[in-house]
Amino acid sequence: MTHIGIDIEQFIRDPYGSGIQRVLQQLAAQWPVDLSPADFVVPIGDRYAIVTTDQAADLLSLSFTCRDAGLLRERVADRLDELTRSAPIVDTGRLLSLYSAWLLPEVSYLPSVLDRFELFRKVMPVSMIGYDALPMTEPANYRFKPGAVSSVSEYFRLLASADSVICISEYARDSILDRLRRDRSLPISVAHPGGDHIAFTDDHNQHDDHDKRNGAVRLLRVGTMEARKFPGEILDAFEAAVADGANLELVFIGAPSASDQGINTRVEKAAAAGIRVTWITDADDARVEEEMSRADIFLSIGTEGFGIPVLESIARGTPVAFAGIQPAADIMDGKGARSLEGLEHEELTRSFRQLADRSVIEDVRGQIRTEDIPKWRDFARGVCSGVLST
Secondary structure (H helix, E strand, O other): OEEEEEHHHHHHHOOOHHHHHHHHHHHHHOOOOOOOOOEEEEEEEEEEEEEEEHHHHHHHHHHHHHOOHHHHHHHHHHHHHHHHOOOEEEEEEHHHHOOEEEEEEEOOOOOHHHHHHHHHHOOOOOEEEEEOOOOOOOOOHHOOOOOOHHHHHHHHHHHHHOOOOEEEEEHHHHHHHOOOOOOOOEEEOOOOOOOOOOOOOOOOOOOOOOOOOOOEEEEEEEEOOOHHHHHHHHHHHHHHHHOOOOOOOEEEEEOOOOOOOHHHHHHHHHHOOOOOOEEEEOOHHHHHHHHHHOOOOEEEEOOOOOOHHHHHHOOOOOOEEEEOOOHHHHOOEOOOEEEOOOOOOHHHHHHHHHHHOHHHHHHOOOOOOHHOOOOOOHEEEEHHHHHOOO
């Protein structure tokens, strides 16, 4: 039987609660052992710790319980120290002999990760998970550090040539085929991430201290402040709709943009101006859950490779309004998600004015079908099957 090794050095070097790390967490938690055994591999100096799927799920979950970067690194390091006292530790030669397939599940420009991938591909099939934004499709999303170009180029070269690629959406697959020009004869498949890592609510009218029947309609947008996710355009349309008399408030949850300080400055000024704009940069899972439950409508606007928060919001009973490239919202369109008019300023402003009418929101809320939310079990099986297709 094929035995799969899964490289998570990128997480160890740079842990934080991102969509990719949610994928890793659930990949470990839901790994289909009936299809193939798998281990998660962590470099320890010039050797490697072999971590079980259960141990990996526990380690990867730390990202979602602590948002202080320094403290999170300490917790990951402490947990890793605990694991290395009990986990098998092997050298490179032994590592190569343990597995018959290798998976890189993260976006990584680390030379050590890329070199290891090349080493494994000499002796066994190698696979990658394909994510959303490419430099060719979303150049504003990328600001590479000096000297990093060669590693970045190598990562995308590997994505184009790996024995198998499993993509999180049809959009990600098409981008890899069309923009990276991956050979279409090579295996490439799609496995949608899930939304069942949280408990589904049966009460779609549930609310706490925020009154969902009166007062300002609360709009929530979750995700990093990168340009492709339209934070500036959302803010512009919100301000215009409020100026027209719409009774709205807007909450952003997400880390600052790493590529455009101008976006961060724009949102900071709005949050300080007293115009019912809030920006939360350090929310853990509990805070995200609280804000999703309090929101009247969740916004997903711009370009998403998939959009896990869309599923999380619907699972908690809060409907979604979306525009642009939104694979997860497309799946749930008419089942708790509603497409807006478009991405232009006038269209977004008009849509926000419409959302100030609570009857519009309640109509979408009434369509919620949590049973149709994609499941992580299916995603994990899809990834495993993609690796085994080589």
